[in-house]
Amino acid sequence: MLLLSDPAVGISDPYLRHAFSLAERGRGTTSPNPLVGCVVVRDGEVVGEGFHARAGDPHAEVVALDSAGEAARGAHVYVTLEPCNHFGRTPPCVDRLLAEGVAEVTIGMRDPDPSVTGNGADALAAAGVIVHWAEDPRPFEKQNEGWLTRIRLGRPFVRVKIALTIDGRPALAARRRSRITGAGGRRVTMALRRQATAIAVGASTIDIDDPVLTVRDAEERPEERSPGRIVLSRTCVPAVRSRVFSDGGGCTLVTSEAASADEVAAVERDGVRVLRYAYAEGLSGALAAVASDGVNDVLVEAGPSLFSALWRSRLIDELVLVTAGGMSGNAGPPLFLGTADSDGADLAPVFHAVEAGVAEGDAVTVWRPRV
Ligand SMILES: NC(=O)c1ccc[n+]([C@@H]2O[C@H](COP(=O)([O-])OP(=O)(O)OC[C@H]3O[C@@H](n4cnc5c(N)ncnc54)[C@H](OP(=O)(O)O)[C@@H]3O)[C@@H](O)[C@H]2O)c1
Known part of the structure; x- marks a missing residue:
């Protein structure tokens, strides 16, 4: 996913580009499966198309072949990911492509x-x-970086979003709810949430801010689909009355085995799902538990403690900073709790900026680890 630019621009073949756009329609709902789009072309005309919508639903190739019907015989099929040749929840797509008699x-x-x-x-x-094969597989790999991260690293792709003041503070006072960014920042937040499989926050942010973590339109009406909600904790179990626990929308608490068994049992009784990890494994253990739950990517709306722990553990795949044009001053907590990334006297950058833009007066910068 690219926030500010169109990743399909790098795909020269128009049918593959169309398949890529179809695949995007499954973003946020296909986990633990990948995004896949497929187009069936016969005599230069699109005769069928489809995408994978969610795990357990038909694969993109099957949807596209179904829509093509008889026209699939002798057709050229464009698909964003190599068709499967094994039995999973559904039969192999290779068998279906052969049965339909496609030519290319x-x-x-x-x-x-x-x-x-x-x-x-x-x-x-x-x-x-x-x-x-596509001339360049990179746009397709980028499209599925969540799925690829889970397969290769056993954890979800971690995108962190933080709102900041010009002086780099994530709040106007320590342990207090503050609204920092304006309409532009809100729009960016909703766009990021809309495309996420799950949204995560730290347990103390639940206690302080009591957010609902839903996707809402400009009039604050909840949209039809909201991503899964995750609370990351080591030992803290937020109150049962917290909105994410009590509004009926479902929430998963990911906490360590050191958390109080009584407190965990109390929230479980109220319908909260709980995933446990070994305390010594820290955030790696927490994220591995999230991946085992079938989540390919997670949007972490982090406060300073969680952000600092993720940074120090090198667990951030993308960082989105939304900066508003005002100061917090010394009352605001620092964003980072730790030592400098320094090579002696100079900063030794570990991230580089990959995108920058303006959203209604708020600035958006997107950062990725330097490799
Ligand atoms: N500007 C923004 O974008 C933004 C976003 C979110 C929050 N905030 C603000 O940030 C403030 C809260 O910040 P915060 O620092 O208290 O909370 P935080 O950074 O959001 O979250 C800390 C929580 O993460 C949990 N956690 C899980 N694994 C951890 C690990 N390895 N290391 C550290 N924590 C881990 C902790 O659980 P345990 O308690 O069990 O240790 C703790 O409850 C609030 O004022 C809120 O408004 C701002």
């Missing part, structure tokens, strides 16, 4: 699973289908 398949990226990679493409080629 163009694939955006390989399936990275070592037990799968190349299998789908090889099986198609062995059956006489002409297989092509």
Whole structure:
């Protein structure tokens, strides 16, 4: 996902670009599966298309072939991810492509699973289908960086969003709810939430701010789909009456085994799902538990403690800062609790800016780790 620019621009083939856009329609709902889009083309005309909407639903290829019907015979299929050649929750897409008699398949990226990679493409080629690969797999890999992160690292892709004052403070006073950014910042927050599989905050932010963590329109009406909600904690169990626990929208508390069993049992009785991890594993353990729950990506709306712990553990894949044009002054807590990233006297940057823009008077900068 790119916040301010269109990632499909780098895809030269128009049918693959269309398949990419279709895949985007599953963003936020396909976990633990990838985003996949598919287009069926016959004599230069699109005769079928589809995308994977959610785990358990038909794969993109099946949706596209269903919509093409008889026209799929001899067609050229464009699909963003290598078709599967194994039984999962659904039968292999390779079998279906062969049964429909398609002539050519163009694939955006390989399936990275070592037990799968190349299998789908090889099986198609062995059956006489002409297989092509996208010139550049990077836009497709970027589209699925959540899924790829979970498969490769056993944790979700972690996007952190923080609102700041010009003097770099995340609040106007310590342990107090403060609204920092304006309409532009709110719009960015809602756009990020809309595309997330889950939104996470620290337990103390639940206690201080009591946020609802839903996606709402400009009139504050909740949208049809809101991402999953996660509270990250080490031992703190927020009050049962907290809005995320009590509004009926569902919430998962991810806390360590050191948290009070009585307090955990009390929130569980009130319908909160609880995932436990070993205290010694820290945030890595917490995120591994989230990944095991099938979550490919998480938007963390972090306060200073959680942000600092994620930074120190090198667990941030993308950082979105939304800066508003005012000062907090010394009453505001610092954003970072820790020592400088320094190489002696000079700053040794570990992140670099990848995007910057303006949203109705608030500034948005997007940062990624330097590799
Ligand atoms: N400007 C913004 O974008 C923004 C966003 C969110 C919050 N805030 C503000 O930030 C303030 C709250 O900040 P905060 O620092 O108290 O809370 P925080 O950073 O949001 O969250 C801290 C919580 O994270 C949990 N946690 C889980 N693993 C952790 C780890 N390894 N290390 C540290 N914490 C871990 C802690 O649980 P345990 O308590 O069990 O240790 C703690 O309750 C509020 O004033 C809120 O308004 C601002």
